[in-house]
Amino acid sequence: MSISAGHLVVRQLEAHGVQRVYSVPGESFLDVLDGLHDSPITTVVARHEGGAGFMALAEARLTGTPGIAMVTRGPGAANAMISVHTAWQDATALVLFVGLIPVADRGRDSFQEFSLDGWFGTTAKRVMVLDDEHRAAELVAEAMHAASSGRPGPVVVGLPEDVLVRLTDSAPVAPRPVPAPVPGHAAVDELASRLAAAERPLVIAGGDGWAQDVDGRTTGATLAAWAEAAQVPVAADWRAYDAVPHTSPAWAGYLGYYRSDALADRMSEANLLVFVGCGRSDVPSDGYTRGFEADTVVVLPDPTAATHAGRIDQQIVATPASFTSALPAADAVRGTRGGGWMQTLAAEQLRFATPAAENPATGVDLSVAFGLLEEKLPADRTITYGAGNATLWGHRYLTHAGPGSLVGPRNGAMGVSVPAAVAASLIHPDRVAVAVCGDGDFLMNGQELAVAVAHGAAPLVIVVDNGVFATIVQHQEKHYPGRPSGTSMVNPGFAALIEAFGGHGEDVHATADVAAAIDRALQAVTARKVPALLHLRIDPATMPPSTAAPEATA
Structure with a gap:
């Protein structure tokens, strides 16, 4: 029985046991979306291609199987590039499917045309294009194998929209085994x-x-x-x-x-x-x-x-x-x-991992706050991080009971924390997923909380707010002291923002209020099953904690 190449792509993903694909829809791969309509694979619709890519990255980190993202040509692929670079430097298996212009339109500067290999050729393990509808299943299997084998990493697969609708009698193929060399x-x-x-x-x-x-x-x-x-x-x-x-x-x-x-x-x-x-x-x-x-x-x-x-x-x-x-x-x-x-x-x-009060002039003491978070979170939790100084208290004071409980960009990409926590909550609905981010990091992909609400996920988001890009300020003070430039921010009320999504939010200004706020936030995500956010206001002068541990006491 004949099947379209787009539907065969989906059948092959099913053969690999893919549970979820993360996507921002585009007209260039409509036939794949149609194939997903009747598929057991859950289609998670993100609000930005960067968010979709980071969700797929989290899927790979937490499940050990390649994460799957789908975006459209040109602008969509450009937005997804950050997740490809992260997967490349982090050695994480990711397969990004990119819808492309029709084959006949190539080389004519047509709407949203770009060079797939030119953009991704130096940042992906493989760049492949489906030019033969009869090889759709084979190409997907090859991409999944390439992403997982050797040093894992990202593979980019181009899907021309006219090739996707062509019919083929080909069928799904057996997934290629990934070799695991054993020491002699x-x-x-x-x-x-x-x-x-x-x-x-x-x-x-x-x-x-x-x-x-x-x-x-x-x-x-x-x-x-x-x-x-x-x-x-x-x-x-x-x-x-x-x-x-x-x-x-x-x-x-x-x-x-x-x-x-x-x-x-x-x-x-x-x-x-x-x-x-x-x-x-x-x-x-x-x-x-x-x-x-x-x-x-x-x-x-x-x-x-x-x-x-x-x-x-x-x-x-x-x-x-x-x-x-x-x-x-x-x-x-x-x-x-x-x-x-x-x-x-x-x-x-x-x-080093035992919190000691820092006593800032104003706002929340982050050492105390993260010490309380460590105390109150269940042991079976997933922690996700963005980038920036705000995450460093979490690194130091939050512990891990075992593998598969952390997602953080090793390449320093901002915007990972929220989409990764949303994906973590979908992958492990019985675990508490906690996103730790700064105010700048949150606003890069905070819109993905809409995805959490749409799918019944309930992450807890910790937003550390000092109104500046603190990591860059730290470098400025070292190299250009007393000359702040291009690093200040004006922020919304983050608690009100998550309440607009139907979640639970609290604005925390004092260390004394942290413990009760954590209790209420955990009750929201575990009992009410809604996302929660704690907006921790800190002194703008707060810099990362000392890398020296407190002196041992008798």
Whole structure:
């Protein structure tokens, strides 16, 4: 029986088990939208293509399968570019379908025409165009495989509107398996020898893929249990804080922006660094200044190790799951170092993550506020972040019980927090999804709260408001002191805005009011099942907390 190419695209996505597609509709891919009409796939209609792309990014992070976004040609594709760049730098599997002009109109500067490869060719793993209706299923399968295999990343698929309506007798094809290279015995033995000889080893976990099952528990939990037994501390790469449970005695904290000074020093002191799922890039190494002298093992699915800088003494081609499945016995790698090294790092991280009042001149004390949030949130929650200084209190004080509980742009893209929290609430409706963002970040994609209301999702949004682009102000004060320029903002009443969507909103001006406001917001999202927003007003002079932990007290 004949089927249109557009409908076959949908059938192939169904064959891959896709649950949701995130889209801003366009006339260029109407036949795909028509195919979704009768599909079990949920079509989530976003209000901006950037929001749709970030929702798809969150889908990939939280489910381990490629996120799917669909946008139209020209302006739609331009708006979606930010999510492609994020997926590229973050190594997250994303497939962006872009409706295109008819084939006969190419090269004539027709309405919304652009070069798909010219725009995305340097920022995507693959750029593909459906020029043959009979290959629609095959092309989708190829895109899904390319996005997930090796170093995961974005794939862009162009869909000419005239090709989509052509009929074909082709059928869906079997999804292509994604290989997971397993370390050989020789590589494992070599790693065991390095670990046994190291007095100060440090594992640094990053990237995606930590929620996969290994021996009945997540990859992250398995690694943490092994590390505890082997007396090896585990730190996380920037915004990969959920890789291992923070309750583990091996948890040493995170590297990257506003990391603990103590952990940064320990990275410099380590004589063996084992990077798993990530590399020694500029952010965790403090701008290529730390950790370059240590014996270095890199575990990545990408044989080129393109994201790693500096020496590699041993390279293991593996995913986090396949590597963790092959770990050497803990008693074979302990050597003679004892537990002091691991215990020292864990104690330093505990001090760093314990809130201490900052006592700002006006407004809410964010250290106290995020300490209360950590205390009151259920353990089974998902935290999503945008970019900017406002997120740093969350990074420091909010913990993660396991993998698949964090979405944050490792490339520093603003506007991720709200659409990611909306997607998280759709993916895990029984979890509390919390978006942590600044006022600038919220207004980039805050409109996606309309999507939450439309689908019955109930995220909690924390908006930190100081009326400026604080990260840039911080740089200005360093390089151009006393000359603020182009960094101030005028904001609406965010609480009133979410109430206009039918949600619960509160304007919080004082630290003393935070605890009760959190209680009411959590009651709204868990019992009333409506989105909630807390508008935290802070002193404009507030800058990120010190990277030094409070002194230990007797």
